[in-house]
Amino acid sequence: MLDTTARNTLPLAPGVGYKPQHFTDILESPGPVRWLEIHAENYMGDGGRPIAQIRHLAERFPISVHGVGLSIGGEAPLDPDHLARLARLVGWLNPASFSEHLAWSTHDTEFLNDLLPLPYTEETLARVCSHIDQVQEALGRQMLLENPSTYLAFAESAMSETDFLREIARRTGCGLLLDVNNVFVATTNQQTDPNAYIAEFPLDLVGEIHLGGHDEQVDEYGDPLLIDSHGTEVVDPVWKLYAETISLMGPRPTLIEWDTDVPDWSVLAAEADRAATILAPARKAALQ
Incomplete structure (x- = not known):
């Protein structure tokens, strides 16, 4: 039976994506x-400094594991070797959370260094749910599925992204990871309302939030084109959208990517401090 109870819990506070150069800090x-x-x-290796560092950090901090290579939305079956290595990592680390993306990155034997969008159809829905069932069975725990950053919409989509995610969670029992920057990127690129997206999102299923930076460009027509880069500070409109989201659903563990x-x-600590400031009144209200 699928265990949906975390072994340890992510706190309702900021976290950061770990980089080895920050180990001592x-x-x-x-x-x-x-x-x-x-x-x-x-x-996913067998040893060395990276594994030693994470073992040491895990003694002091809850750890969330975020996958980028399963290709949950890919047409091909999941790579059994990749899934086995992931299960081994999750087994010894026993993280507080595991998450992956609603995206695909494989075609035949090729791995594409990007997280590519999907059409929201019944066929895609069945495939994604099957893959998530396989992951959760292999890991023996619930996973979180992250909303994508997108640059276009598929004409053949038969449902909204929020309905698609809600139905995946209903069928599989997975939770959701809400990337607020991805919402801002996708809605800006598709000229829709980010607040309307958040209002339609199944917020009660969110176990974790991501915040990150993006690059601003323009397309061939002169319209804004945002690229999800994770290479800059979180911009003010994303902070505003995040604050509005927290006001709607209450505090959630929030990652600075x-x-x-x-x-x-x-610089990273300052970004985390800004998230902590937004979380503080929601945490206080949740305790009352």
Whole structure:
């Protein structure tokens, strides 16, 4: 039977994506950071410094594992070797959470270094649910599924993204990871309302929130084109959308993602502190 109870719990506080250059800073001066997230594919080896560091950090901080390589939405079956290595990692680390993306990144024998969008059809829904069932069975625990950052919509989609995610969760028992920056990126690119998206999202199923930076460009028609880059600070409109989201659903564990052009620890800690400031009144209200 699927175990939907976390072995340890992510606190209703900020976390950051762990980068090895911040190892000493995190131990000596974590500031508002109360948990860490790692990308699964970086820790599937048998040993060495990366594994030793995470074992040490896991003694002090809850760890969330975030997958980027399962290709949950891919047409091909899940890679059994990849899934076995993931299960081994989750087995010894015993993280507080595991999550993956509503996306695909494989075609035949090729792996594409991107997280690509899906059409929201009954056929896609059945395939994604089958893959999630397989992952949760292999890991023996509930996973969270993250909403994607998208740059276009498929004409053949038969349902909204929020309805698609809600139905996946209903059929599989998975939870959801709400990436607020992804919402802002996708709705800006598709010229829709981010607040309307949040209002339609099944917020009661959200177990974790992500915040990150994006790059601003323009397309061939001069319209805004946002690229989900995880290489800059969170912009003010995303912070505003995050605050409005927290006001609707209450506090959730919130990750600051910064994966490229990684800054000094003080910059990441400042971003986490901003999240903590927004979470504080919601946490207080939840305790009353």
